[in-house]
Amino acid sequence: MRRRRWPVADPNTTPYVGRAMKRIEDPRLIRGEGTYTDDLRLPGMVHAAILRSPHAHARIRKIDTTAAKAIPGVVAVLTGADVNASCGLVPCAAAIPDLKAPKHTVLAGDRVYFVGHAVAVAVASDPYIARDAIEAIDVDYDPLPVVTNAEDAVKIGSPLTHPDLGSNVAYTHNVSGGGNIDEAFRKADRIVKHRLYHQRLTPMPIEPRGVVASYHTGEGTLTLWTATQIPHLIRTLLPGMIGVPENKMRIVAPEVGGGFGAKLNVYPEEALIAHLAMRLHTPVKWIESRRDNAAATIHGRDQVGEYEVAVKNDGTILGLKSKTIADLGSYLQLLTPAVPTLTGLVLTGCYTIPAVKMEIVGVYTNKMATDAYRGAGRPEATYLIERLMDVVAQELKIDRLDLRLKHFPAPGDFPFPTSCGLVYDSGNYAAALTKAKQLANWDQLLKDRAAARAAGKLSGIGVSTYVEICAMGPSKAMPAGGWEWGCVRMEISAKVTVITGVSPHGQGQETTFAQIVADRVGVPIEDVVILHGDTSVAHYGRDTYGSRGTAVGGTAIVMCIDKMIAKAKTLAAHLFETTSDHVVFENGRFTSPGVTNRVITWPELAGEFYVAKNLPPGLEPGLEASSFFEPQNFTFPFGTHICAVDLDRDTGHVKITKYVAVDDCGPQINPLIVEGQVQGGIAHSIGQVLFEQTIYNEDGQLVTGEFMDYAIPRAHDIPDYILGSTVTPSPINPLGVKGVGEAGTIGATPAIANAVMDALEPLGITHMNLPMTPEKVWQAIKTKT
Amino acid sequence: MKLTLSSTVPADPSRVFAALTDPEVLRRTIPGCETLTATGPDAYEATLKIGVAGLKGTYTGKAAITDQRPPERLTLSFEGKGGPGFVRGSAAITLTADGDATRVDCAADVHVGGLIAAIGSRLVDAAARKLADDFFRQIGSALP
Amino acid sequence: MFPAHFDYVRPATVEEAVKLLAKHGDDAKLLTGGHSLIPAMKLRLARPQVVVDIGRIANLSYIRETGGAIAIGAMTTHADIEASKTLRDKSPLLAETASHIGDAQVRNKGTIGGSLVHADPAADYPASILALDAEIDVVGPRGKRTIKAVDFFVDLLQSAVAADEIVTEIRVPATAKTVAYVKTEQKASGFALAGAAVVIGPGGVRVGITGVAATAYRAAGVEKALAGQTSLTPDLIARASAQAAAGVDALGDIHASPEFRAHLAQVNTRRAIEKALTRA
Structure with missing residues (x-):
């Protein structure tokens, strides 16, 4: 077996795009110099630990927190009765007709629905005491019947995950398209049937989730650091949960150690820890253990289906029918019910299949929610x-x-x-x-x-x-905007600051975007900095998922560069004493052949933009452009x-x-x-x-x-x-x-x-x-x- | 988790049966039993420190003996919880005379939850067997 | 993953450590490489009151020849055993076995003494320790004693070392090159679903099996079937290996049924014998 060894490009040669360049972000990560959520240390910070249900389905008779509260160093011990009213409901953004959805509070109410369901939270001066405290909470559970298999869950007489919903079926989604499916099956020489099972997977990012929240009581501002793929979507959705307005909320995704879709979510802990920081007037940190990550961070897949293909004897496929049962787990997270419907969108793969019919049944079971996991x-x-x-x-x-x-x-x-x-x-x-x-x-x-x-x-x-x-994707096909935002600023020193609304966490866009920008702006790649993952820096964005970072986010940056260069040309034309259409921009140099031999470079032009003593009438100082890109497909x-x-x-x-x-x-x-x-x-x-x-x-x-x-x-x-x-x-x-x-x-x-x-x-x-x-x-x- | 095990205790069934329903004998013979108090006829509360080797947890819980048909059979139901999770279930115990001794057959349906279920899949079954074996051995040697 | 409160002491000598164990009894736990104890403590499955760190006791890490045997200090790491020229030359089975343990980080920290006392039913060493007929020295308040490999693994996670004793040395005999350890790993943990260690010498064939039952064991049926045979033909090896789990109460879990574990014991025994013979 041969192993390909990459010739890594000399960073000083251009163009950068298309070359195998080592990642700009790697040295700090390899040397342990990255800042992850758990690296944050804030003055007065206290530590939260969450007590989780050992039962898959039970009624909570009583929670006794007396002993936990008595442990020295314990700041607070709270249950659903204490916090749920202040934390709203965990959001699901998927719009599915006739979807039956359970109310998803941040801590359990009077029932638990899966092993790992959060029941109570303890806050203490250090994480050891916080763990001691949750051990000392006494919960009296009354175990209830459990259903863990989605195919069993749809049968009559099955235990119900949510008895108040009256059924385990969350929704039935039908996809049909192309020609008449019944006719396709009538014309077939043969019907090929097969049953396929896609097992449940645990994403297991090497960094579990974690949240640090800090609330400035005087300003009424909340800063939330969270190991997430979607700081902007959280800033959109969290205000409705905890009552801090969007413009007083800053969400930061520090270094994120792997997401794979598992961090494309708004989790109960994000609202809960934010609420605790507000309630206790001190910063609060919560870091998920590996075990809690396995139990209470979303899972993926878990679909089983029966498929039928209508074929002619020469192999011509006339139609495809399927019935899929998707195990949603016990609650809807951000996109839980939407993920199985994505299956229906590419059911025909890369083939011409004239008629399709697919039925997807989303089912509740006493397990952790499934959601978007790598490929979703x-x-x-x-x-x-x-x-x-x-x-x-x-x-x-x-x-x-x-x-x-x-x-x-x-x-x-x-x-x-x-x-x-x-x-x-x-x-x-x-x-x-x-x-x-x-x-x-x-x-x-x-x-x-x-x-x-x-x-x-x-x-x-x-x-x-x-x-x-x-x-992903055109806004018309997405729950809440599929566009992307970017901003490119030429600083007075001719360094380039790029701000993107995507939130890379391993995809390497600090490098790829720098390659794009350095080539198009005509500056050395080391003069380009890519900022992301902080809503007070990147004001708008739709974040990173669905392989959208470069195609959508990168395009927004290309649009910014075009705008910025157009503006730069206006000033260059003024300095050349000509009009913009006579200015040529190439490799970071502005010239005007036939008008003057003068060459203007970025340092000179950037200086003129910010010193602003020689701008043509109507041209604003500063050299910065921002754009929203809306993909058409x-x-x-x-x-x-x-x-x-x-x-x-x-x-x-x-x-x-x-x-x-x-x-x-x-x-x-x-x-x-x-x-x-x-x-x-x-x-x-x-x-x-x-x-x-x-x-x-x-x-x-x-x-x-x-x-x-x-x-x-x-x-x-x-x-x-x-x-x-x-x-x-x-x-x-x-x-x-x-x-x-x-x-x-x-x-x-x-x-x-x-x-x-x-x-x-x-x-x-x-x-x-x-x-x-x-x-x-x-x-x-x-x-x- | 279903467990079936058998053991032979060197005493006749009526003595074994009496031992199995005697709180004082149970306290001395249940592996890791720290306290055992009767809360009613054939109902007990207990604190157990059980596990294997250094991996021990403390559990508190209740046990009750039902379906008694001396000296042939009884059913023990139990539920306990502790730091590492919970255990609950029932065991149908049948006593059969085997010469001078008694053959004890135990068919248990045991449910464990929490940490012990999450990380102990490799060990729980084997540990449960070992604890039950230890118990019946102790019963044998504790008989008056 | 935060352990419950514990006290930490670090004795400088074996004698001091033995005294500490005598003083604290069941509440104390010895720490060496920490690869079993620390995870259990972090999960709060193990909650010792006192952790006695014997990792810095001098002169417990060595590999040297003594007469016809190789003596290994209890605190010798798996990595040192894997790399030992003395072992590779004189008694290669243990070095081969060590190379199968965990990953490089585990092998750099974990020690042979710690692993043996933990008596994990799926650890790698026990198979080889049994096949080698090793001897294990322990020191306690009653002085020093030597435990034979066949008496060492008592039950699930239970060795013959008392709670107040410390393993100090393991001795394995010099062997021919005709040894092998063949293992099927549990994909998640890397522990053995079934591991077979084989020593073929003038005295016959000795086989140790790990991962299959609550404790590692000598495959007596295999050894008996091969005893006194002058020519180990493939057919004979296959027939003998079929006894690898005979009479054994095999464990079952989500990773392998009892049936599959028993089967793997047979396959790996056969392969280990065949592999050992290629080294003649």
């Missing part, structure tokens, strides 16, 4: 369509690549309207497949598999050709992943022997960062396919609450990847970029799963639920041999 809805859709393509090919005995190629829209078909109601912006799916086959040495791979099988080995190859939805990155595996018959162990990914995210600002994003995404998929799973037992106890029991991939689980790309620009933004944060995990899960199933195919094994653990593989082999 699209990994589920991609997994099912890519598994289905293999199942169809297998049943019809036609080549699985031919089946895919047969249904790809041609490059000339873009913009390509799908049966699910989207319009894919641009694509060349066959090119990515061809390139992946080349990189994988496809013909040799097939020969190797044949030779291995002849020698009695279980060897498989999996392919996935995927498309996904990025650059999503972008649709795509690619092909190929995975080869060998299975150990005796132990069921799956070894990945080759992994090839070709991803098309449009032009790459920084290929090194693109590769890092893809690598991380594939690692997530290796975990999901081969061993990760969040398990609640029948009592609703979370039994994967620590890294001892929840298996995330480690370095030695990761093979050397062979990564490539094709470049199909998006017409949606001037950078042509599509987004890459989630591509890896969307493309990789079906490729790996298809490889395992391909290896098992000679034994007649056609179905296995995720994760395909050694024991499951071994059991499957055992039943067939």
